[in-house]
Amino acid sequence: MAMLKVKPIFVTILNTFTTMEILNNLTTWLASSTGQVTIVIAVFALTIVAFIADKVRSDIVALSSLALLLVTNVLSPSEALAGFSNSAVVMMIGLFVVGGAVFQTGLARIISGRLLKLAGTSEVKLFFLVMIVTSVVAAFVSNTGTVALLLPIILAMSKSAGTSPAKLMMPLAFASSMGGILTLIGTPPNLIVDGYLRDNGREGFAFFDFLPIGLICLGVGLVLLYPLCRLFLGKKARETADNSNDASLASLLHEYHIADLVFRLQAQSGSSHLEGMSVGELNIRRQYGITILEVRRANRTVFSTNIQESVNADTILQADDTFYVLGHREQVEKFAADHNLAVFEDEERDAKGKLDFYEIGLAEVLISPESSLINRTLRKANFKERFGINVLAIKRGGKYLFDNVLDDVVKNGDMILVHGEWKGIESMAKKNREWIVIGSPTEDAEKVALDHKAPLAAIIMLLMIVCMVFADQIGVKPVAVVIIAGLLMVLTRCVRSVDAAYKMIGWESIVLIAAMMPMSTALSKTGISEWIATSLVEGLHAYGPIAAMAGGYIVTSVLSTFISNSATAILVAPIAWAAATQLGVSPTPFMMAAAVAASACFATPICTPPNAMVMNAGHYNFMDYVKVGIPLQIIMGIVAILVIPLFFPF
Helix, strand or coil: CHHHHHHHHHHHHHHHHHHHHHHHHHHHHHHCHHHHHHHHHHHHHHHHHHHHHCCCCHHHHHHHHHHHHHHCCCCCHHHHCHHHHCHHHHHHHHHHHHHHHHHHCCHHHHHHHHHHHHHCCCHHHHHHHHHHHHHHHHCCCCHHHHHHHHHHHHHHHHHHHCCCCHHHHHHHHHHHHHHHCCCCCCCHHHHHHHHHHHHCCCCCCCCCCCHHHHHHHHHHHHHHHHHHHHHHHCCCCCCCCCCCCHHHHHHHHHHCCCHHHEEEEEECCCCCCCCCCEHHHHCHHHHHCCEEEEEECCCCCCCCCCCCEECCCCCECCCCCEEEEECCHHHHHHHHHHCCEEEECCHHHHHHCCCCCCCEEEEEEEECCCCCCCCCEHHHHCHHHHHCEEEEEEEECCEEECCCHHHCECCCCCEEEEEEEHHHHHHHHCCCCCEEECCCHHHHHHHCCCHHHHHHHHHHHHHHHHHHHCHHHHCCCHHHHHHHHHHHHHHCCCCCCHHHHHHHCCHHHHHHHHHHHHHHHHHHHCCHHHHHHHHHHHHHHHHCHHHHHHHHHHHHHHHHHHCCHHHHHHHHHHHHHHHHHHHCCCCHHHHHHHHHHHHCCCCCCCCCHHHHHCCCCCCCCHHHHHHHHHHHHHHHHHHHHHHHHHHCCC
16 A cells, blocks of 8 residues: 555656656757747747737737747847837837827818818829828938828828828828938938948948939839729728817807807007906906906917916906907997907808817816706806806707806706816816716817917927938937927927827837837847848859849848848848859949838838838728738839849949
């Protein structure tokens, strides 16, 4: 019996040692070069399959692949997290803020309106206009910066023209990559191959040496991309992001029949009747039956953080103030005559109900059945004192009441229209036991275009572009320029708030790019990318320089589909040089082919930051890029291989 009890113990010990041995062997294998290569290939393949399946969000897929490379020790923590501190990723964050400010200030709408005059509502003209404008800008500004700046403008154009963003977002991203091929500074691969030539004693490329090849590639893109987008993206849902809520707010004024009761008053020349007086001293509501909704000070400038000022009893009036008041015309005219004020009709502002909603807004409030206000007057609610808001009207049983509303007895189910600072309306929304504020005041406020800030946003954007173009001359890094521009947009209130700025950032795109960048490190660290490149080029160089150059182009094109074009160019440049040296020909066409192939990558959303940036705006999935991008990438590659030797002989 004792022997029978001892035997299982020995078996358990033996099994334990066996398991430990297996784990040790596995750990040793994982640490070996073969194990590391196997892991990277497996993770890479699984990542691509997950992207294609499109069952999980792309940023989650990217983070999962990053985690696998980290836990298997293929990458160190610093290598795995390097993407999140990469200057390109930081620039993308800043540019999202700048682009959001361009949209929120209405600058995008202004610019898009002028561009639309060139294209009209023609979808074809609009498509080619977007492609041409984007490529020209991208020739002098980074493709990431170009897309971030133009994305809100193109979105506004698509909305105005009634065109789906899906038909313009991908052309925007692709055109930015094509435009980068036009000049030496257009894209990092151009500078990388130029530097490699110079470092090895050869003459580098001049600023416009890339222009002939770039124009041909752009021409191919213009010819092919429109039918490809029509064929593969024509059925995309016509989803557009409505980023302006002015119309719906103004419609409330019309619904409650008070749009014609809002007037703008301003002191006549030399008038000082109201200067130094408080609103409480005037007793305007009781004496004239009107309400001052807001005041705009004459000393406000484009650099002021606020343009509107709500009014309370302690507000001191100044000379040259502009007043927005609510009341019947005869009452308003009597008040204006008594105080030497001019009444402005503002006919051109009728579409906006004569009121703006920058800092002061509107909201509908539903009185709940449990409210203590029922059977009491609104005056006892002290809305003005508690929240700093005015009650403009009441909707009851399909009828609209706006005379003496504060003394009207509240009924169950009443809807009241309130007007005041957005923060006051938001505070009121939190008292949900007494009433229910319809909608979300915070979201409504963020949707209002701050068009009085458009000139300032334009100045900041133009200064940013100039500084980025001449970054080397002024000695400031582009990433610093973008960070400063983003901060200026927030500090000057071209963005409504810091919270709004964070919401403007496309975090899914940021995480996708940052988490996939270490994949290029893994491919390079394990020698996979170099092995592929060397094998293909060495296998083809025996067939002559064109075949070898074509092999280098194909390798570069494939690698840049999955790793950054800068990393690809760094990796391929010495291989292209070696191939040209073995053949005894000029390395210049090989370097040109490497630069073009690294930039002309369209087949996935992860191959360039612009592709990732437009993914959400265009409502694309991984396969949309594959369907449109692969045919374009292949045909453009064939054309480039044929024409490069014509301009840069062997």
